[in-house]
Amino acid sequence: MELPPLSWGIMGAGRVCHDFVQALKSIPHAAKVKTVGCRELERSVEFADQHGIPNRVGSYEDVAKDPEVDICYIGMLHPFHYENAVTALQNGKHVLVEKPSTCSECDTKALVRLAQEKGLFLMEGMWTRFFPAVEKAQELVKSGTIGKVVAVHSDFGFNGGDVANYPDHIFYNLNLGGGGLFYVAPYPVAAAMQFLGPAFPSRIAAAGVKDKLTGVDLSGAISLHFEGKGIASLTYNIEAETPEETIIIGTEGRIKLLSPAHCPTAIEVTTKAIGRGNTTTIRHDFPLPDPPASVDASGGFNYPNSNGFQFEAAAIHKCIRGGRTSSDQYTPDEMLAVMHVLEECRTQLKIDSVE
Ligand SMILES: NC(=O)C1=CN([C@@H]2O[C@H](COP(=O)(O)OP(=O)(O)OC[C@H]3O[C@@H](n4cnc5c(N)ncnc54)[C@H](OP(=O)(O)O)[C@@H]3O)[C@@H](O)[C@H]2O)C=CC1
Ligand SMILES: O=C1OC[C@@H](O)[C@H](O)[C@H]1O
Numbered sequence: 001m002e003l004p005p006l007s008w009g010i011m012g013a014g015r016v017c018h019d020f021v022q023a024l025k026s027i028p029h030a031a032k033v034k035t036v037g038c039r040e041l042e043r044s045v046e047f048a049d050q051h052g053i054p055n056r057v058g059s060y061e062d063v064a065k066d067p068e069v070d071i072c073y074i075g076m077l078h079p080f081h082y083e084n085a086v087t088a089l090q091n092g093k094h095v096l097v098e099k100p101s102t103c104s105e106c107d108t109k110a111l112v113r114l115a116q117e118k119g120l121f122l123m124e125g126m127w128t129r130f131f132p133a134v135e136k137a138q139e140l141v142k143s144g145t146i147g148k149v150v151a152v153h154s155d156f157g158f159n160g161g162d163v164a165n166y167p168d169h170i171f172y173n174l175n176l177g178g179g180g181l182f183y184v185a186p187y188p189v190a191a192a193m194q195f196l197g198p199a200f201p202s203r204i205a206a207a208g209v210k211d212k213l214t215g216v217d218l219s220g221a222i223s224l225h226f227e228g229k230g231i232a233s234l235t236y237n238i239e240a241e242t243p244e245e246t247i248i249i250g251t252e253g254r255i256k257l258l259s260p261a262h263c264p265t266a267i268e269v270t271t272k273a274i275g276r277g278n279t280t281t282i283r284h285d286f287p288l289p290d291p292p293a294s295v296d297a298s299g300g301f302n303y304p305n306s307n308g309f310q311f312e313a314a315a316i317h318k319c320i321r322g323g324r325t326s327s328d329q330y331t332p333d334e335m336l337a338v339m340h341v342l343e344e345c346r347t348q349l350k351i352d353s354v355e
Pocket of ligand 1: 011012013014015016017037038039040075076077078080098099100125127170176182183303
């Protein structure tokens with residue numbers, strides 16, 4: 001039986017909101033965008049006209065109050081995620097909040113609690129989990145193809161200077177959530193959690209390089225220990241393009257999520273026979289579907305592989321129409337554990353102060 005599509009309300013008219021709306025155009029059976037609202041009505045109107053969105057409003061709150069909206073996409077900068085996700089939930093809307101879920105463990109906990117009280121769906125936008133390549137990796141790990149997982153290596157880094165004027169861009173603005181920890185590190189941390197969690201790591205150690213002028217963290221290395229399970233070695237930065245791979249290492253082999261590992265379309269599965277170096281590697285490809293012509297006509301995408309947002313949105317449609325308030329592919333417990341790690345790293349790196 002065909003389940004009716006979800007009506008989305010988009011909070012924000014920035015780059016990721018544009019990409020998300022573009023990706024929804026591939027799944028009209030599961031999603032339609034009803035409303036967009038940002039801080040200035042004029043820009044909401046421009047965004048709505050660009051994407052053919054019927055309702056346009058002049059504030060985030062008015063998106064939450066629109067009776068035609070089922071679910072709000074919280075797509076503005078992360079320091080504003082918490083208050084707007086609360087407004088959406090208080091107005092009876094399901095919520096998909098972009099990464100990082102909030103800027104503190106306490107706020108993420110409060111969000112999870114509120115969604116549970118209200119019986120509403122809540123998820124952080126960890127879209128990586130819904131890529132077919134990652135689903136395949138998860139399935140192979142579950143079926144024991146690489147034995148027992150003992151370690152995860154994951155990194156993500158890009159040269160922020162390619163797109164951002166130093167020091168004026170948001171990347172370098174502490175008050176607006178700048179720095180690599182919140183922009184980039186959620187992905188490697190969530191990768192570790194997927195294959196070694198969901199329990200909180202028993203040890204967390206972070207080292208990083210802070211920018212002297214702005215105080216934001218330019219790079220970081222995070223080591224995690226998961227009691228009785230294994231270790232994760234994670235790196236991130238906003239100054240250089242890294243290989244951006246995630247490697248899940250097991251006693252009988254390993255799986256590599258190929259670059260860009262936060263939104264991958266291919267994996268390599270290496271299995272071993274007896275003896276060191278005696279391995280076989282097979283590659284599996286999961287190309288992204290082509291977007292409809294209307295997507296090119298309305299500006300394409302800003303970020304790599306953004307058409308993959310459709311996988312996340314299609315999964316949310318199934319969850320909500322199936323009466324669920326969370327997804328097994330990225331649970332509230334994992335969202336909390338990721339924020340726990342980010343907050344501990346933030347403390348260790350002393351990110352609140354400009355030295
Ligand atoms: N999942 C993914 O692949 C991606 C996720 N993200 C996440 O999405 C969020 C937005 O990123 P992105 O779209 O790239 O950002 P942009 O710089 O393109 O847009 C900024 C967004 O933040 C809003 N905003 C609210 N208050 C302020 C303020 N005081 N100053 C500036 N902007 C403000 C803007 O709102 P308005 O429109 O109302 O002006 C706009 O929606 C971040 O939390 C980021 O981590 C980003 C990129 C990709
Ligand atoms: O989540 C993200 O944040 C930073 C972006 O540059 C990246 O492409 C995106 O997916």
